[in-house]
Amino acid sequence: GAVVSQHPSWVICKSGTSVKIECRSLDFQATTMFWYRQFPKQSLMLMATSNEGSKATYEQGVEKDKFLINHASLTLSTLTVTSAHPEDSSFYICSAPRRAQYFGPGTRLTVT
Amino acid sequence: ELKVEQNPLFLSMQEGKNYTIYCNYSTTSDRLYWYRQDPGKSLESLFVLLSNGAVKQEGRLMASLDTKARLSTLHITAAVHDLSATYFCAVDSTNRDDKIIFGKGTRLHILP
Numbered sequence: 001g002a003v004v005s006q007h008p009s010w011v012i013c014k015s016g017t018s019v020k021i022e023c024r025s026l027d028f029q030a031t032t033m034f035w036y037r038q039f040p041k042q043s044l045m046l047m048a049t050s051n052e053g054s055k056a057t058y059e060q061g062v063e064k065d066k067f068l069i070n071h072a073s074l075t076l077s078t079l080t081v082t083s084a085h086p087e088d089s090s091f092y093i094c095s096a097p098r099r100a101q102y103f104g105p106g107t108r109l110t111v112t
Numbered sequence: 113e114l115k116v117e118q119n120p121l122f123l124s125m126q127e128g129k130n131y132t133i134y135c136n137y138s139t140t141s142d143r144l145y146w147y148r149q150d151p152g153k154s155l156e157s158l159f160v161l162l163s164n165g166a167v168k169q170e171g172r173l174m175a176s177l178d179t180k181a182r183l184s185t186l187h188i189t190a191a192v193h194d195l196s197a198t199y200f201c202a203v204d205s206t207n208r209d210d211k212i213i214f215g216k217g218t219r220l221h222i223l224p
Contacts, residue, residue, distance in 0.1 A: 101202075103157075
């Protein structure tokens with residue numbers, strides 16, 4: 001079946017720094033990818049839709065200048081958390097649709 | 113606005129017992145999904161249900177769909193400890209945008 005990878009699987013960064021998370025579709029092309037954030041014991045919250053060849057579309061309440069999304073190619077989307085704060089610590093998951101939704105393994109971000 | 117409601121949100125049960133998780137959604141949708149999530153992990157796809165009356169089974173889990181009632185159930189038969197996890201249902205967005213809408217999840221804790 002379709003496979004989506006994420007890198008890194010976990011990252012620790014200091015407040016004020018930026019961190020980039022990659023999402024790749026390994027065996028199919030994805031013109032659209034989705035980025036979610038999940039806090040402990042909560043459901044997935046859709047942050048934004050990454051669109052190849054155009055700007056990302058953000059869900060209400062998500063700061064587009066803080067969470068930069070770039071759909072660099074048909075197999076790669078990146079999420080950059082800029083000027084990270086401890087409250088940005090979360091589990092970030094990407095997904096790509098191909099008849100069904102395929103989820104990456106997630107990235108655990110801890111901001112100290 | 114499409115909404116997905118799961119109940120119960122938390123379930124503690126004994127091994128060997130049967131139980132059902134319910135998923136209601138507010139408007140007609142093309143597909144319904146069930147996912148499993150273990151602590152610290154991403155989502156694992158369990159079932160995709162497409163049509164009214166669809167029933168799928170995998171091991172001790174059985175999912176069904178009633179599109180007229182906009183209701184899906186996930187039935188657990190003779191629960192075992194390994195089934196302890198959080199289970200999410202989700203449905204396709206009605207906007208044809210490849211998004212899926214999640215329920216809040218059901219945390220299932222099976223006591224040995």
